[in-house]
Amino acid sequence: MALLTTNNLSFTYQKQIVLKNINLSINAGSILTILGPNGVGKSTLLSCLVAQLPLAKQTIYLDGQDLTSLKHSAITKKIAFMPQKYQITNSLTVMDFITTARVAYLKFYQIPTKKDEALAAQVLKKLNIYSLRNCFVNTLSGGQMQLVALAKALVQEPKLLILDEPLAALDFGYQQLILKKLKDLASQGMAIMITTHTPNHALFLNDQVGLLYPDHQFLIGNCAEIMTTANLEQLYHCQLKVFTTPELDYPLCEFL
Numbered sequence: 001m002a003l004l005t006t007n008n009l010s011f012t013y014q015k016q017i018v019l020k021n022i023n024l025s026i027n028a029g030s031i032l033t034i035l036g037p038n039g040v041g042k043s044t045l046l047s048c049l050v051a052q053l054p055l056a057k058q059t060i061y062l063d064g065q066d067l068t069s070l071k072h073s074a075i076t077k078k079i080a081f082m083p084q085k086y087q088i089t090n091s092l093t094v095m096d097f098i099t100t101a102r103v104a105y106l107k108f109y110q111i112p113t114k115k116d117e118a119l120a121a122q123v124l125k126k127l128n129i130y131s132l133r134n135c136f137v138n139t140l141s142g143g144q145m146q147l148v149a150l151a152k153a154l155v156q157e158p159k160l161l162i163l164d165e166p167l168a169a170l171d172f173g174y175q176q177l178i179l180k181k182l183k184d185l186a187s188q189g190m191a192i193m194i195t196t197h198t199p200n201h202a203l204f205l206n207d208q209v210g211l212l213y214p215d216h217q218f219l220i221g222n223c224a225e226i227m228t229t230a231n232l233e234q235l236y237h238c239q240l241k242v243f244t245t246p247e248l249d250y251p252l253c254e255f256l
């Protein structure tokens with residue numbers, strides 16, 4: 001059974017239709033990458049999947065249960081969501097900030113345990129940002145904050161990790177590190193859904209891909225089937241080429 005499925009998911013802001021009859025499913029161990037032009041509705045889709053926007057009943061199922069019937073705490077035990085931007089209004093240290101993700105597992109007013117802190121430290125080390133542990137989150141650079149936000153999502157130990165443009169502020173080396181980390185996590189059984197503006201990220205992850213078009217069409221399938229020159233030119237209205245090279249076992253996409 002799929003971990004998460006949508007059934008003709010539609011969403012409208014006031015009178016603006018953003019999502020129309022989206023059908024997707026994501027299984028444990030798979031990565032779904034969503035691509036689409038600015039303003040097309042990628043963040044709106046992710047916000048729907050984590051019940052941050054009002055939903056019609058029976059449009060999203062998590063582990064077979066209607067999302068609208070689940071309590072927030074039941075959802076956060078299964079899904080971790082990293083938004084595109086965090087509004088940081090407090091001055092917690094990185095360590096304190098990311099351990100707040102353990103709230104899903106703690107009793108009311110219980111503070112994170114030593115075990116929670118050990119898990120948080122381990123995640124920071126895996127993302128090469130352990131040196132930031134005592135920094136205040138409101139002093140971090142854009143890329144550092146993005147890595148810390150990802151760490152927070154991982155500390156939640158979700159079955160499904162949903163990331164809204166998690167690589168947008170990262171340097172080239174960190175992009176590679178995080179993409180490889182996502183592949184590792186998927187190979188250990190985590191389901192992952194990410195949005196990106198870089199087709200090469202989808203090609204590198206090489207699993208499921210969804211293309212969201214301005215006319216609300218949603219094309220979903222295997223990377224090789226979906227990531228064609230014709231589909232991407234239609235998506236972005238520009239000239240580009242998807243091509244293979246003997247050095248790599250996955251294709252690349254470049255502007256022409």
Ligand SMILES: Nc1ncnc2c1ncn2[C@@H]1O[C@H](COP(=O)(O)OP(=O)(O)OP(=O)(O)O)[C@@H](O)[C@H]1O
Nearest residue numbers: 013014016018036037038039040041042043044045
């Ligand atoms: N809170 C809101 N109220 C009204 N309209 C909104 C709201 N949030 C987003 N929109 C509109 O919904 C549409 C989709 O926005 P969304 O943020 O989902 O796009 P996106 O594909 O994630 O864009 P980008 O790639 O630029 O981040 C846009 O036209 C946007 O202006």
